[in-house]
Amino acid sequence: MTTEHEADAGSTGRTIAIGAAAGVAAGLLINLVRKAAVQAPTVFAGQWDAALAAEHAAALKIFDLLEATGDSATARRSFLLMQLKHAISKHAFQEENVVYAIMRDQGLADAADHLNHEHGYVKQYFFDLTEMTKDDPAWLPKLKEFRDLIESHMREEEDELFPKLRSKLSADQNKHITAAMNKEGLKLA
Ligand SMILES: [Fe+2]
Ligand SMILES: [Fe+2]
Structure with a gap:
């Protein structure tokens, strides 16, 4: 009761x-x-390769903003670096989990492994730039080195390897890759 x-x-x-x-x-x-x-x-942005190219352009805009900072703008550097890391991590997750995987299945394993290897150094740059004090005079030169690596990586993807992969796939397969990639991106968005 x-x-x-x-x-x-x-x-x-x-x-x-x-x-x-x-x-x-x-x-x-x-x-x-x-x-x-x-x-x-x-x-x-539409198809997987156009979408990835749009993300490349968006990331380069954050690099532009970072390169315009002075050594005293430490909080802005930390904030923009965090934004860049989030954008690129999501981007890499999409590429590694879907695009590079299908590249290997389509006979482009060496190219996929090479791109994946460079992603390791992208993480290295994020680590080094995070560890360094943001007013270190060596910070901006390190960021520029990072940009050089990432820009040549983007060029290789956009100008050579992604068109090569796209041409190996049927319209339906390209559509499927787009959907699978967006599903992965949403997990880290
Ligand atoms: Fe990549
Ligand atoms: Fe990429």
Whole structure:
């Protein structure tokens, strides 16, 4: 037998539980909307190779902003570096999990392994630039070295290897790769 007081406590507990569940659901929804917004430019760019090229251009714009900073703009450097790392990590996740994998399946294993190897050095640059103090006079030269590597990597993908892969795939396969890549991107968006 429950007293009125206990019944009240039970209903309060349920109300709190329902409130918390609604809070979690709202949080999940906000996160989903945020992820969709981050992935939207990639989705709207269309086919997988055009989408990746659009992400390359977006990343280079962040490099431009970073290169325009002075050694005293330490907070801005940290913030932009974090943004760049997030954008490029999502980009690399899409390439490594879908595009480089299909490249290997299509007889382009050496090229895929070479690109994947360069992604390792992209991570290295992010590590070094994060570890260095942001007002270190060597910071900007290191960033420029990083840009040189990443720009030549992008050129190789856009001008040579991605067109080669696209031409090996049927229209349906290209469409499938686009969808699979967007699904991966959403995970890290
Ligand atoms: Fe890449
Ligand atoms: Fe790329």
